[in-house]
Amino acid sequence: MNGEVRDRSDHSYQAVMARRPEIMLRSVGLDYNKFARGKISFDYEGMMRDAAYSLDEIERIQSETNIGNTPLIELKNITEIVRRISPRGKGARILIKDEACNPSGSFKARRASVSVYHAKKLGYKGVISATSGNYGAAVASQAAIRGLKCIVVQEVHDSRGLGQPEIVEKGRACEAYGAEVVQLTVGPELFYVFLRLLEETGYFNASLYTPFGIAGIETLGSELVAQVRERFGKDPDAVCVTHAGGGNVTGTARGLIKTGATRTKVIGVSVDLSGLHMASDRDFNRKSFTTGHTGFGIPFATWPDRADVPRNAARPLRYMDRYVTVTQGEVFYVTEMLAQIEGLERGPAGNTSLAGAIAIARDMDRDQILVVQETEYTGAGKHPTAQLTFARENGVEVRRGDPRENVPGKAIVIPEHPSQVTVKDFDLTETRNSLIRNTVNNTGVKEVAPEDVRFLAEETRETEAFVVDGLTRLGVTIRG
């Protein structure tokens, strides 16, 4: 702060965006500057330790609002199908964590719980969240339990006033939990409206990306490990996590590590929406998925600090062992599979990780255990029939065939056989190089300190030599 008094009555885009640091400081109650280190680095673990709560405290906070202890269900029929299409001795046992059993119908209740608890403890009268996803309903539900007011800002309509059915439903759910829903048309200026609302109301910023939000997910990882250990006497071999903004991967993986399940592989899975521009008015309603997709997954993995807080606590590249994509048609297909042979009507977006698991389990041994760590509620608008009807009405072709012929925004191809459900591996080395490149481009650094190199090595889960090589190629020198 330079002592300059800013005019809070100036609501122009530029003026509000310029007030971002002070609005953030007041609305999160957390001074991110104290975690800053070298030119680009910051003390991530220090931030998580200092700002968030311990696993025990979070379990207590979450039990107060009826979160967690969700069933871990063995998908016996899906496992059987997988084994029939796998080589002899292959076909891991697939389990799913039925997170739809949380109060607002998704794992996002965990993510919202700590923020809302913390906001109340600090004396805020209400909470605001910018989200078009299940997180809105989660914040609204938690705020309802703790008696705080709640505003959810959604990107929901295109310029024709046509809303994505999945998002419209999520807005309805927020209203059902007593939240005010601010519905916007397509565009990144949602953030500007969000800042104005924070400034006007003085409410807490229940961002998806604070240490509170991410720490709240750690119990999902720790719970599933405890459940697998109790039933099978060992740790899960792999966990499939639907990856969008990175919180789900980060929080779950941190929970695994805190429980000592350090050998469990963390596999991020996103729906491939390549070619569709996320801020395009035209492309907006040609997406048949509004979350769990590469439009969030890749940008957030390669530059986490694009979030609505100064330092994002969700840093998925630190935790992902593997990152794969699946197609929209495959996810709708496995959503139907889950309902039809397991009797669980859930999703669809949350079943992105299930689609990945069905493909990946075929390459794993029969005695191995693969956990899909979430389900989400389903309902009007948020359902394969609703989303595929909407896709057709917006000119997207829907047909059966080989899902490899899927073209985001043009054709959704529903597999004809479970063996057609496959994953495409994303090159994580390339993703790591992108993170280094984005860090250099977005900060404009020409020279970094050894601690920055160490930081980037942690960010990318790579060696310092890998980082030095990447930085050198970008013309950045290392001091000292």
Place this chain on the structure above:
Amino acid sequence: MGFSAAETAGKIERAKKGDWVQVYGVVLKPEERAPQVPEDTHKVPLEMRIKGFIQQDAQVGEEVTIETLTGRLVSGKLVAVNPAHEHDFGRPVPELAKVGLELRAMLQGGGDEA
């Protein structure tokens, strides 16, 4: 109290003070939009829709003030009175219709298909 057929079809034209309504407003005109938005988005305004309790009697299309669920007063053009949630489950999707039957047949069929 009851609604007329037109009202239940979501076509209520007049609101009475205290009714649950939706208002509409332009937040940013096309020329005020952020520089990074793609071309098609840059041609259209950033629009906002919010619901709340209307503060006066009014006709659809008029500028009004509402009190939202958090108690904020927001002004905008009245666009709907007692707006319905119209999203639904869509139509049955023929491409999904037989998926369950196929998978159940596989389970019952026995033997490896691979």
